[in-house]
Amino acid sequence: MNFGELGDVAVGAAGDVAGSVVDPKAGLGKLRSAVAPRAMVTLAVGLLLGYLVARSRRHS
Numbered sequence: 001m002n003f004g005e006l007g008d009v010a011v012g013a014a015g016d017v018a019g020s021v022v023d024p025k026a027g028l029g030k031l032r033s034a035v036a037p038r039a040m041v042t043l044a045v046g047l048l049l050g051y052l053v054a055r056s057r058r059h060s
Helices: 003-022 024-034 037-059
Strands: none
Touching: 003 024, 003 037
């Protein structure tokens, strides 16, 4: 995956999440089909790293 595509994946996933608020059944189905496992792992790692960085700055 190119790093240029990462932003597109993130924006697409955010749009699907917003759509799931309006119509939960259709939104979750769309989200599952749109987000590849690799993108989910990348997103999860990014969230974990962000959490750890924020936590380390808070304790300093």
